[in-house]
Amino acid sequence: MTLTDAEMAALLSPAGLHFIGRRNRDEVRLPSLPPNHSAASACPEHGRFDSHSDEIPEVDDPDMPNKVNASWFRMATEYGLLNEDREFLLAVDYAGDDGADDGEDHRGWAHVRLLDDWNWVTSEIDQLRSWIAATFTRRFVPEFTVVSLDGKVMMNTTVWGNGTVSTIAIRPE
Numbered sequence: 001m002t003l004t005d006a007e008m009a010a011l012l013s014p015a016g017l018h019f020i021g022r023r024n025r026d027e028v029r030l031p032s033l034p035p036n037h038s039a040a041s042a043c044p045e046h047g048r049f050d051s052h053s054d055e056i057p058e059v060d061d062p063d064m065p066n067k068v069n070a071s072w073f074r075m076a077t078e079y080g081l082l083n084e085d086r087e088f089l090l091a092v093d094y095a096g097d098d099g100a101d102d103g104e105d106h107r108g109w110a111h112v113r114l115l116d117d118w119n120w121v122t123s124e125i126d127q128l129r130s131w132i133a134a135t136f137t138r139r140f141v142p143e144f145t146v147v148s149l150d151g152k153v154m155m156n157t158t159v160w161g162n163g164t165v166s167t168i169a170i171r172p173e
Helices: 005-015 064-078
Strands: 017-023 048-050 087-093 107-114 145-148 154-159 165-170
Touching: 005 017, 005 087, 005 107, 017 087, 064 154, 064 165
Parallel strands: none
Antiparallel strands: 017 107, 048 165, 087 107, 087 145, 145 154, 154 165
């Protein structure tokens, strides 16, 4: 069963996100990358910026939640993800608990506002869960993609193959 907007709003709320509306994938503009490049394979000359080395924790680092949240917010502010109302788009999956494996693609974007009391990591909501992190830890680790409303900035917080968590920002000039 596909999630409704009200259900998505309730799911995102514990992370400190106010749900504004749904956007289909074809309605969202993303920063341009050269052919055959993803955000993860982009280089600095393509507009890729990485978390600072002291902001990159291992998945079991006791300070992982603080480092991931602080790095994400620094980069969101520095690279222009947030508009004046702290709004942006979050990649989400509208498939329900049953997986909605009906042959349809349920991925889309949630237009959200970042509230004052937000927390990507300790919210432990499934929409933000990294399934690859289970290779390294039983702990909740987030993995998610966001894009600015104007399509000029994309950010991805991800778990890497070495068991670390960091954020990359894509902002081609």
